Amino acid sequence: MRDAVTRLLLPLIALTLGLGSGLAxxxxxxxxxxxxxxxxxxxxxxxxxxxxxxxxxxxIAELMAEDLGVPLVHVWAPQVMGFVRNTLELRVCDVMIGAVAGYEFVQNTNAYYRSVYALVVPEASDLEVTSLTDPALAGRRIGVVTETPPLVALRRVGARVESYPLMVDTRVRAPVRDAVEDVVAGNTEGAVLWGPLAGYYAARQDPPLRVIPLVDDDSGARLEYRITMGIRRGEPQWKDWINDFIDRHQEEIEAILVEYGVPLLDRHGQLLTSDPADAGGEP
Known part of the structure; x- marks a missing residue:
């Protein structure tokens, strides 16, 4: 289960599927x-x-490049198996902007946000749950990406699960978008998705869907994650610079995330306000 979470969340989230390089x-x-x-x-x-x-x-990368006073260059690669091996480890690029804290194949910086899985439902839905143990989910047809943390808890509570594939080439498929569009079409009554994905796709429907962060979950599933930047090991000065950048620009970073509908949590797992200037605390 932890490996599946890592595969989903790296970017970020969520979404990088790197393995070790194996280089000697x-x-x-x-x-x-x-x-x-x-x-x-x-x-x-x-x-x-x-x-x-x-x-x-x-x-966020643009903000970093501006702070460094250098041009921004992206090295593009689909986030499928071997992403880290074929990018960071080959030294063709120097940082992943999104990496889940504790991911063992990169050196993590300090976290720059925390988020949580959320339930996406139509605006008129009677589902108001903030925990996957809520009996109101029993018998409901709920979409979820396979092998992700909410899956077992949804089945345990008696939800009728509609699953979407985890490991895809993003150039070809977008399972999270499919899950949200099924909610819009009425094929499912809701979807439980990683917060940044839930917020982004829900806001782009007409009318927008409602996003309910699962901040009261007591199912035992790990639904909250800290997101860092990922770099190579053995680069302490680069890590120190990025940590300092995050500290100096935390408010601007949060403003970017809020604009994209990312549900943000403070260090105690409580939702931050929609205005980063009023939020206080670190994500």
Whole structure:
């Protein structure tokens, strides 16, 4: 289950499926001068990133490049098996803007946001649940990405689960979008999705869908995650710079995330206000 979560959440979220490089060579010295900010990213993975620069990770990368005073360069690769091996480990790029905290194949920076899985329902739905143990879910047809944390809890509570594939080439398929569109079409009564995905796709329906963060869940499923940036090991100065960047620009980063409908949590697991300036605390 933890491996499945990692595969879904890296970007970010959520969504990078890197494995170890397996290279037996010694790491070269850490780079001291950067002629560009080289970002490893998926070119078709909204709301996180795309080649048109429309994702929130694109905008955070722009903020970083501006702070560094260098051009921004993206190295595009679909976030499928081997993403880390073929990008960071080959040293063709230097940072992943989204990496779940604790992911063992990268060096994690400090977290720059926390989010949680959410239930997406039509505006007129009578479902008001904030926990996957709520008996109101029994018998309801609920969409979920297979192998992700909510799946077992939904089955245990008696929901009729409609599953969508986890491991896909984002150039070809968009299972989360499919899950949300099934809610719109009435094929399902709701979908339980990773917060940034839920917020983004729900807001783009006509009329918009309602997003209910599962902040009171007591099912035992791990639904909350801290998101960091991912870099290579053995680069302490680069990590220190990114941590300092996150600290100095936390408010601006939160504003970007709020614009994309990301449900943000504070360090205690409570929802932040919609206005980052009023939120207080770190995600």
């Amino acid at each position: 060579i010694a790491n070269p010295p850490e780079r001291q001068d950067r002629e560009a900010l080289r970002v490893c990213a998926d070119g078709n993975n909204l709301p996180f990133s795309n080649e048109a620069g429309e994702g929130f990770e694109n905008h």
